[in-house]
Amino acid sequence: MSRPPAAPETTAADPVLTAERAHLALAAACLGQMRTAAGAVTDAGVDAWASERLGAARAERLAALAHDPGVPPFFGRTDAEAESFHVGRRHVRDAAGDAVVIDWRAPMSRPFYQASAADPQGLVRRRRFGFAGGELTGYEDEVLAAGEDSLGDSALLRAEIERPRSGPMRDIVATIQPDQDDIVRAPLTESICVQGAPGTGKTAVGLHRAAYLLYTHGEQLARTGVLVVGPNRAFLRYIEQVLPALGEVEVDQATVADLTARVTVRADDDPAVAVLKGDPRMAEVLRRALWGGISKPVDGVQVTLAGRRYRISPERLKRFVDDLRRAGTSSVDDQQVLHYAAGRERLAMSLAEYARRLKEAGGGSPSDAETRRAARSAEVRAFCDAVWPAVDAAGLVCGLLSDGERLARAARGVLTEEEQALLRWSAPPRSVRAARWTPADAVLVDEVAGMLERTAGYGHVVVDEAQDLSPMQCRAVARRLAAGSLTVLGDLAQATSPWSAADWSQTLTGLGRPDTTVRPLTRGYRVPGEVLDFANRLLPRIAPGLPAATAVRREPGSLQLRPVALLAGPLAEVVGELAATEGSTGVVCADAAVADVVGLLRTAGLDVAALSDDGSEPTRVSVVPATLVKGLEFDHVVVVEPAAIVAAEPRGLHRLYVVLTRAVSSLVVLHAGDLPDLLQPPAPSQAQA
Numbered sequence: 133m134s135r136p137p138a139a140p141e142t143t144a145a146d147p148v149l150t151a152e153r154a155h156l157a158l159a160a161a162c163l164g165q166m167r168t169a170a171g172a173v174t175d176a177g178v179d180a181w182a183s184e185r186l187g188a189a190r191a192e193r194l195a196a197l198a199h200d201p202g203v204p205p206f207f208g209r210t211d212a213e214a215e216s217f218h219v220g221r222r223h224v225r226d227a228a229g230d231a232v233v234i235d236w237r238a239p240m241s242r243p244f245y246q247a248s249a250a251d252p253q254g255l256v257r258r259r260r261f262g263f264a265g266g267e268l269t270g271y272e273d274e275v276l277a278a279g280e281d282s283l284g285d286s287a288l289l290r291a292e293i294e295r296p297r298s299g300p301m302r303d304i305v306a307t308i309q310p311d312q313d314d315i316v317r318a319p320l321t322e323s324i325c326v327q328g329a330p331g332t333g334k335t336a337v338g339l340h341r342a343a344y345l346l347y348t349h350g351e352q353l354a355r356t357g358v359l360v361v362g363p364n365r366a367f368l369r370y371i372e373q374v375l376p377a378l379g380e381v382e383v384d385q386a387t388v389a390d391l392t393a394r395v396t397v398r399a400d401d402d403p404a405v406a407v408l409k410g411d412p413r414m415a416e417v418l419r420r421a422l423w424g425g426i427s428k429p430v431d432g433v434q435v436t437l438a439g440r441r442y443r444i445s446p447e448r449l450k451r452f453v454d455d456l457r458r459a460g461t462s463s464v465d466d467q468q469v470l471h472y473a474a475g476r477e478r479l480a481m482s483l484a485e486y487a488r489r490l491k492e493a494g495g496g497s498p499s500d501a502e503t504r505r506a507a508r509s510a511e512v513r514a515f516c517d518a519v520w521p522a523v524d525a526a527g528l529v530c531g532l533l534s535d536g537e538r539l540a541r542a543a544r545g546v547l548t549e550e551e552q553a554l555l556r557w558s559a560p561p562r563s564v565r566a567a568r569w570t571p572a573d574a575v576l577v578d579e580v581a582g583m584l585e586r587t588a589g590y591g592h593v594v595v596d597e598a599q600d601l602s603p604m605q606c607r608a609v610a611r612r613l614a615a616g617s618l619t620v621l622g623d624l625a626q627a628t629s630p631w632s633a634a635d636w637s638q639t640l641t642g643l644g645r646p647d648t649t650v651r652p653l654t655r656g657y658r659v660p661g662e663v664l665d666f667a668n669r670l671l672p673r674i675a676p677g678l679p680a681a682t683a684v685r686r687e688p689g690s691l692q693l694r695p696v697a698l699l700a701g702p703l704a705e706v707v708g709e710l711a712a713t714e715g716s717t718g719v720v721c722a723d724a725a726v727a728d729v730v731g732l733l734r735t736a737g738l739d740v741a742a743l744s745d746d747g748s749e750p751t752r753v754s755v756v757p758a759t760l761v762k763g764l765e766f767d768h769v770v771v772v773e774p775a776a777i778v779a780a781e782p783r784g785l786h787r788l789y790v791v792l793t794r795a796v797s798s799l800v801v802l803h804a805g806d807l808p809d810l811l812q813p814p815a816p817s818q819a820q821a
C-alpha cells in the first residue's frame with residue numbers, strides 16, 4: 133500500500149508555504165556555507181598526532197554536516213508570543229551566527245515534542261511540515277492557544293508511520309511522541325528499562341536517546357563512548373543508519389557475540405547446557421577456579437636489590453598473598469576490585485618494596501628503578517609464577533570443562549553433580565585452540581578475562597532485545613558499562629531464548645543496575661490494529677499479566693488467514709502479487725524450511741533471497757528464518773505454516789508472536805496444517821453466540 137507523503141490542504145500560492153520554502157532555501161544555503169567552512173579548516177597541528185586528531189575531528193564535523201537532499205534541514209516550528217524557531221536534525225546558523233534552525237535535542241526544542249493544548253509550555257502554535265523528495269509540500273498547524281492539538285493523531289504522523297518501508301530503519305525525529313520523548317530526554321545519570329510491546333518504538337527511542345545524550349553530554353561521552361548492543365548482525369545492519377542520520381557517527385554497535393569474541397565459536401550447545409552456562413552461578417564457579425589457583429607460599433624467597441640479597445620469610449609472603457587475594461575477591465565495589473593480573477604485578481612489587489624497606493632500615497637508599505628491577509628479577513618472577521600463576525582466560529575455561537576433578541573443586545556446593553556432568557566435555561580437545569567453543573563458552577571466557585583485567589567501559593550502553601540475554605551475557609554487557617548508565621529495551625512477550633525470565637529483575641541485576649525503573653510503552657506504531665489483535669491472542673499464554681499494545685491505526689483487510697491444501701501454489705501466488713507492490717516483503721518460515729521456500733519461489737520465477745546473519749543487505753522480497761526476524765519490519769509479511777514455527781523450539785509460541793508483529797501494512801498467514809489453538813477462528817456456534 134503506498135501513500136505519498138502527506139500534503140495537507142495547502143496550495144502553491146499559500147503565503148505561509150511560500151515563506152516557509154524561502155526559509156528552507158535559506159537553511160540549505162547556510163548549511164552549505166557551514167560545510168564549506170568546516171572543509172576549509174586546515175589540519176596542521178603542532179605535530180603529526182595533533183594534525184591527525186584535527187583531521188579526524190574535521191571529518192566528524194563534515195560527516196555531521198553532511199547534507200542529504202532527501203533529508204530537509206527542518207521538520208517543525210514552534211511559535212511563542214515573542215519568538216519562533218524552526219526545529220531540525222542539527223543546528224544551522226547564518227553567517228552572522230544567528231540560529232536559522234535549532235537542533236531537536238536543544239532544550240528549546242522540547243516544547244515541540246511535549247506541548248499540548250492542556251499544557252502549551254509557552255507555545256502559541258506548533259507547525260509540522262510535510263516533504264516529498266526534499267520539497268516542502270505542506271504543513272499542519274496546531275494552535276495550542278486556541279485549544280487545538282492533534283493528540284498523536286496528526287496526518288503527518290500517520291503518513292510517516294504508513295510510508296512504505298524499504299532499506300534500513302529511519303529516524304523518527306520529526307514525530308517522536310511525548311511518552312517516547314520522556315525516555316529520550318531522561319538524564320544521563322538515569323538508567324532506564326523500557327518494557328514495550330511490538331512496534332512501540334523501543335529501538336527508535338533507544339537510538340534517539342543515544343543521540344540526545346551525545347549532544348547534551350558531548351564532552352563527557354566523547355571520552356567514554358556510547359555502545360549499542362543488538363541481537364544479531366542483520367538487526368545491526370537494519371539500524372546502522374539511524375545514528376549517522378542524526379549526526380552521530382561515533383557510536384559503537386555490536387552483538388554480545390562481537391563483544392565476547394575472544395575465542396572462535398564453532399559449535400552450539402544443547403539448550404539445557406546453554407541455560408546452565410548462562411546461569412549466574414557460573415560466575416562463582418569461574419571466580420573460584422581462577423582465585424583457587426593461587427597457592428600458599430611454603431618457602432622463603434631471596435630478593436636481590438641493588439647488589440644485596442634479602443630473605444623474605446614464608447609467613448610474610450603468605451600475608452602479602454592473602455591481602456592481595458582479599459582485595460581481588462571480597463570487594464563489594466566493582467570499580468575498586470583488584471584484578472587478578474594486577475594482583476600478580478602487585479605481589480611482585482610487594483616483595484621488592486619489602487626488600488627496599490629492609491635496605492632502608494640498614495641505611496641504604498635504593499632508587500625506584502632499582503626497586504622495579506628487583507620486582508622483575510628471576511627469583512621474584514619464579515615465586516609469582518609458582519604461587520600466583522599467569523592465567524589465560526580461554527585456557528582456564530578449557531581446563532575446567534575438560535577436567536572433572538578441577539570442575540568439581542570449583543563447583544562444589546554451587547552446581548549439582550548432574551549439572552557438572554552436563555558441563556563437562558565428553559572428548560577434551562587436544563589444545564585450547566582446537567576446542568569447539570560455543571557462544572555460551574565465549575561468554576564464560578569473557579567473564580574470566582574480565583576478572584584478569586579490567587574491561588574498558590562505555591559512558592552509556594543501549595541494550596536492545598534485552599529480554600533474550602542470559603545472566604552471564606548481562607554480566608558481559610555490564611563489564612562494558614564502567615560507571616555509566618544504561619538504556620535497556622525489550623519485551624518479555626518476545627523472549628525466545630531458553631533462559632528468558634518472566635520479569636525484568638534478573639536481567640537488570642545481571643546488568644548491574646537492579647534498581648532501574650521499568651517504563652512501559654504500549655502504543656504500537658508499526659502493526660495495524662487487526663494484525664496486532666490477532667497476535668495479542670497469544671499473550672495470555674506467553675506473557676500473562678503484560679498489558680497488550682494498542683495500535684495507533686486500523687487497516688481493514690490488513691490480516692488474511694489462508695488455509696490451503698498445499699502450500700506451493702498459493703505461496704508463489706501471494707508473494708508474486710506482493711512483489712509487484714511498493715515496499716518490502718518478508719516471507720517468514722521455520723528456519724528448517726528456508727531452503728525449500730526459497731527454491732519454491734525461485735522455481736515460480738520470483739527474485740527472492742534468504743536473509744542471513746552475516747549483515748548482508750536484505751533484498752526487496754526476503755525469505756526470513758523465524759529466528760532472524762526479531763527487531764525487523766516489512767511492509768508485507770507472509771507467514772508460512774505457523775505451527776512449524778511453534779514446533780521448532782521450546783519457546784516457539786513466543787517466536788510466533790515476534791513473527792506475527794513484523795508487518796506495517798499487511799499480514800498473510802498461509803497454513804496447510806492447523807493454526808495453533810489460540811489463533812484458530814472461533815467455531816461457528818461460538819461465533820454466533
Ligand SMILES: Nc1ncnc2c1ncn2[C@@H]1O[C@H](COP(=O)(O)OP(=O)(O)OP(=O)(O)O)[C@@H](O)[C@H]1O
Pocket residue numbers: 289292293302303304307308309312328329330331332333334335336337623626657658762763764765793
Ligand atoms: N513516534 C513515531 N513516529 C513515527 N514512527 C514511529 C514512531 N515510533 C515508532 N515508529 C515506527 O514504528 C516502527 C517500530 O519501531 P521500533 O522498531 O523502534 O519498535 P520496537 O518497539 O523496537 O519493536 P519490536 O519490539 O517489535 O522490535 C518503526 O518503523 C518506527 O520508525
